[in-house]
Amino acid sequence: MTLEEGARACLLRFRQRLEQDIKPSYLMDHMISDGVMTGDEEERIRTQDQAAALLELLLGKGNCAYISFYNALIREAYDDLANLLHADLPQVLSDAHKSSSDGSTSYVQAVLSEGGVPQRPVVFVSRPELVNQIREKLYHLQKESGWVTIFGMAGSGKSVLAAEAVRNHGLIEECFPGGIHWLSIGQLEKPDLLVKIQSLCFRLEQSLDSQSFHRTPNSLDEAKERLRFLMLRRYPRSLLILDDIWDSTVLKVFDIQCRILLTTRNRSLTDSVSGAKHEVEVESGLDDKKGLEILALYTNTKPQGLPEEARSIVRECKGSPLVVSLIGALLKEKPNRWRYYLIQLQQKQFKRIRKSSSYDYDALDQAMAASIEVLPEEHQELYKDLTVLEKDVKIPAKVLSILWDLELEDVEDILEEFANKSLLFVDSHSKPYLYYLHDLQLDFLVEQNRTQLEHFYRDGPPTSGDEECFYWIRFLTYHMAKANLSKELYSLMFSLDWVSIKAQIMGPAPLINDYVEYGPILDEEVSRQNFTEFLSLNGHQLEQRPFPDVVQLALSQPYASEVYRQALQQAQERASTGTLYFDWLNKSSVESLSRLVIHPHQGSIYSACFSHDGAKIASCGASKTLKVFKSTSGEKLTEILAHDDEVLCCAFSPDDRLLATCSSDRKVKVSKLLVFEEEHEEQVNYCQFTNTTRRLLLATCSNDKFLNVWNLNKPSSQNTMFGHFEPVNHCCFSPDDKYLSTSSNDGTVKLFQVSSANEWKTINVRSIFAETDEEVIVKCSTWTADSKRVISAARNAVLLWDLEANKKMADCSGHLSWVQRVQFSPDGSQLLSCSDDQTVRLWETNKVHTSSAISLKRDSDVLFRGEEIIVSAADNCNRLTVSWGEMVQRVELRIKRQSASSCWLHTKLKSLFVPSGKLLANLLGHTKTVLHCQFTQNGQTLITSSEDTTLRVWRWQSGDCMVLQGHKEQVRCFSLFSTSPANTHLLSWSFDGTVKVWDIENGEKLQDIEAHREAILSCHVSPGGCFFATTSADKTAKLWHCDSWQCLHTLSGHQYCVRSCQFSWDSRRLATGDDNGEIRIWGVKDGCLLKICSRDSKDGMDSLHGGWVTDLHFSPDNSLLVSTGGYIKWWDVEKGEALQTFYPKGSGLKRIHVSSDFSTFVTIDNIGILYILHRVV
16 A cells, blocks of 8 residues: 555655654654554664654655554653644554555554554563463454453553554454444543543444444443343443453453453453453563563664663562563663663662653552552561562462461461462462462562561561471571571571581582582571581482481581581480491591592592682583582482483683583584584594683593694594503693693593694603502593692592692592592692592692592401400501500501401411511412411411412411311402310311311311302301301302201291391301392291391492492391491391481491490491590480
8 A cells, every 4th residue: 555645745844854853763663563664664764864864764655653652652752743744644544454555554553553562562572482382372262252351460561461462463363343442541540440431431342333422431330231131232242341450349340241352460350240251360571682682672672782780680670571571671761771760770779760651650669559558457467577588489388378377278368368469379280289478579578678688587577397397497697697696597507416417408509509608697607517528529429318317426526626526415415215326436547538529420420620719510421411409408400411421521611601511422512502523433432611701712532542633613523642552531721721731541631732733741650559460551541730830630539730840749549449630729729530439529739739548458357355456457558557445556567468358468478466467477378369367266376368278377476377178269368267176277268169177287178069050159157156147149048057067947038149148146047148138137046037137228329328338247136236347237036127327538348347235336447547436325
């Protein structure tokens, strides 16, 4: 349709004045919204004299463009200019829509204009999902009358959505050909409502062809009947839109069996009227992208050209279209006030954020307050109490029942009222329902009630063990800190009871966060450090199920720790009622180098790295996932499934915006945006970015023995370095990016120059492990901040190297299995390591530099002599250490050959005098490793067994030796019969499945028993010497009689190798333990199964006991049983229930020595730490 001549002449006549006065950018927003101008046309106009170009464009368009331009002038307050164009407005007839060139647009425009439907706002951003929901509900009104309710909180955009939903040609034509009629209501008194309806009736009658007008209705009842007549008789298929309804009594006036769309904050309004009802909830606000788009349109800027404050402003607006629009309108006039308005939002200064608009409230605080003022007075006070809630937290009704001191049913009714009025949101998917506030609602409450906050907090409810009161377990510290209840907060946070309750429900990370966030206000640095250290080092234990005894864990803390003091006090109190607790007597001799221990993945962890700001740690491993968590507490921040196979490495970019991963699937991924596929011929083991963004490179290494350096701007290899002869496991840039270190299966660390790709230096890590013939694989290496030292990981050791001296400076131990990765924190104060033991450890770097790597081996002997405990064990430097008394007297004897097991070594045996350590005898004879040795009671005879399949009986003072031969495989151990005359009978067992009985006086073999089909793993003689038991890799145990040497019972039922066995002191029971951690207790008399321990309480480890059950001991009264495996457990024999668990620093306990009164226990773990545990009384 071409522009009418009168309209064209009018534009030409007033062209000069229009060009002088208008701001085209504002007007074009409206014209684009009306569909009469395209984005391309707008761009062309912006490149020219905008006013002149816009008028030139209008002259070439049709009548609808002229009308849209006229309406835009009115919207932008150019009333004087609009009056100039009014007389020549073209007539757009409703029935002309089908023949017009822009048919649907002109038709919709005409229908909506006639019905008083508001045009799109100056700045409009589409919300298609909600608009489509509303249109779907409106289609339900096609054949019958009814109600469609759009409800939501203040400023959520309900009115704009209602107007946009009916701006659709198909909807109007099919459902509402009688027209769309808009009526704005708001909070009205009855006289004002009557005026509104009178105006609507007048408008409807004026549009009719009939010239006979009725008199104006004088009452609401009369007005209701007039409106009913018009809507049902004259406009039978039309839609009435009631905007901003507050009161149900108002809505009843419109209950006239017509089709109605209404907007409201009160969901329950339509309960008072009849007819079909449909609802659309406007809950979620705008996302960041939409919010930035609005600000860009207001400020006439591209979204990518907005200042950095824009994103922060959108976040502070919490997705509210009203707030974003208010800020946008303000910035339109004051474009240099981005920072100012951001600060106002952050400080909740809602009164200062105001701008005249078509909205009924020109500031957010007015809109919020209006919603609350319609509540009953007593409910207004209850609503203000919600000020104490925290953002983004959903709470059950029972929490508020405690807060308000009301019955639960009453609280649920009140909350339903709040939700119906859009003052509260409901998560109906949870059972029970959970309730929460929008961030803006909470901000408004906090600002309004700031002076009453302390009163609210002080009257806060107590904690509850009820599952529904989980909220208070989580947020009690938050509320106490807000209320400045420092004394009460101190008592709570520095209480082991609180630690136990919160850790069991939420895990250790939230507790650590509490100490980080609230600890400083308590002015008690030492206690805070004590509790933080306890949680950091035991967090992986506190995540296990069943939940460990916190008091027992705390007894391993240093003597000076407040945690230990409380634990000892509680242990002594509970011990009086029979509860078992054990104090670690020699813990002061062990220094913990770790700062935080986390258990983030199931399966091995192959990589962990710091973000460059030090706040986050990323980890990945066999689970194929990538996880990011806080470095202060271990709290998980995010988790993604990163690859189709094991994820071998992860790395942050220098600005922490990108994360790279590489995998066994031969792929390298960078934040899922860029994938380097199959450039390496085999699995990619590691990836790392350069330390600066000056030239962003990514290094990768692979089993193909090569090192590739990639340029992220070019998805192809930048450079290739080689020199290793085995797979390359790791690569690392030096802090200045000049060098690149690599670690390989060939036992070396190589340093390359990045610029030239030439090899600079080689560190031979393999030489440190010269005493072993096993392969030495260097898993990783990393640089200190000064680039002068390198830390590498080989096996379960972390080694520090000085590059100038080219020698090892220090090492440390703590991991239970191979260390996969090490990395320094940005400031170099901490060292991060991860291991196959499924833990991530943070180390204090200065302690690692100075720590000793000396550790004991697990083979040991202990003598309990009154109050004195004497321990002898070999260490990893091949010295025999003998300690006694209060652990201050010690003899160390250097053994000059390869590693020793206790006091014996390969083919050479030495007899030593304690305490001087004087060498008494050198005993030669065995051809392979000596596995076990034992003196007879008179001390004159020494018996040994060996891998060479023999036993030897030594008269060690004279050097005479008698060889006992007959076993076909190694003899692991033997036992003397205590009841035989002068202890001359000896029982031996072997991997060959046989048991043999010897007379050690003459060397005669008395019995040769084919006991098992597979290797015998343990054997024990009953205290009375009447029976002995054997266990085997064939998954059975057997009971034998010592007189007849016949098998009495075969004990079947274990599903794994039976590793250990022990008779009770009365010989009535036999305990057996297997490689899955299961312990069974059998009756000796009939061989029946009495109890199974641990069947239903699998720990978070690979077995029920954290490893093989390696040793067992009954208490003297046979009521208790102690067992060793991955940790130490004490059991109730009658019930088969675990009474207590002690978690060592390491794992793989081999043997435990028990005092005769069952009060003291001595063992050594696989990382060489000695434990002397004493029962707390």
